[in-house]
Amino acid sequence: ADAKAGRAVARAKCQVCHGIDGIAKMPVAPHLAGESDIYLQTQLKAFRTGKRENEMMSVVAKGLSDEDISNVAAWYASIELSVKVPE
Amino acid sequence: ADAKAGRAVARAKCQVCHGIDGIAKMPVAPHLAGESDIYLQTQLKAFRTGKRENEMMSVVAKGLSDEDISNVAAWYASIELSVKVPE
Numbered sequence: 732a733d734a735k736a737g738r739a740v741a742r743a744k745c746q747v748c749h750g751i752d753g754i755a756k757m758p759v760a761p762h763l764a765g766e767s768d769i770y771l772q773t774q775l776k777a778f779r780t781g782k783r784e785n786e787m788m789s790v791v792a793k794g795l796s797d798e799d800i801s802n803v804a805a806w807y808a809s810i811e812l813s814v815k816v817p818e
Numbered sequence: 819a820d821a822k823a824g825r826a827v828a829r830a831k832c833q834v835c836h837g838i839d840g841i842a843k844m845p846v847a848p849h850l851a852g853e854s855d856i857y858l859q860t861q862l863k864a865f866r867t868g869k870r871e872n873e874m875m876s877v878v879a880k881g882l883s884d885e886d887i888s889n890v891a892a893w894y895a896s897i898e899l900s901v902k903v904p905e
Contacts, residue, residue, distance in 0.1 A: 734904070751903070752901050752903045753901060753903075754899065754901060755853075755854065755857075758854035758855070758856045758857060759854075759856060759857060759860070760857070761848070761853055761854075761857050762849070762852060762853060762899065764899070764901045765849060765901065766842075766848055766849060767842065767845035767846075767848075768845070769845045769846060770842075770845060770846060770847070770848050773846070782871075783870060784869075784870075809904050810901050810902070810903050810904070811901060811902040812841065812849065812851070812899065812900075812901055813899075813900050813901075813902075814839050814840060814841060814851045814852065814897050814898060814899055814900075815897070815898040815900075816838070816839045816897055817821070817896050817897070
């Protein structure tokens with residue numbers, strides 16, 4: 732998969748809600764930063780087949796090829812995540 | 819909602835796959851760290867009603883009360899997230 736090509740897909744189709752950095756720009760959207768490749772691909776394909784439904788994602792996913800899905804998943808999976816847990 | 823009580827729910831029912839820190843312990847599970855309260859509650863309730871399906875989560879969610887859902891969502895939402903984006 733080509734994470735750089737995936738960043739272009741993210742810029743065109745994902746950034747408004749998810750950000751290029753994978754930090755959600757609105758509460759209804761999840762963060763994608765650092766999610767695993769398998770999780771991202773599974774969810775995008777589920778939205779594309781209708782196994783998972785969301786009024787926004789069902790439409791967006793229909794416009795993604797297998798290659799787009801593989802590349803955009805590689806992009807978001809390549810983002811490094813760190814957390815600060817409350818005491 | 820009570821994030822501390824939510825941490826106890828996480829310890830009992832979520833940590834094996836999602837970690838108490840919300841960083842997934844296996845590729846099939848998503849990170850929960852820093853996800854918004856509304857996203858987490860919406861997904862847990864979808865798993866509980868069957869609107870969203872997953873062999874593991876459909877079972878786990880059936881065992882969560884509204885209070886558990888509200889508290890565990892508050893716990894994971896309280897975790898601070900930072901990212902490092904590749905050049």
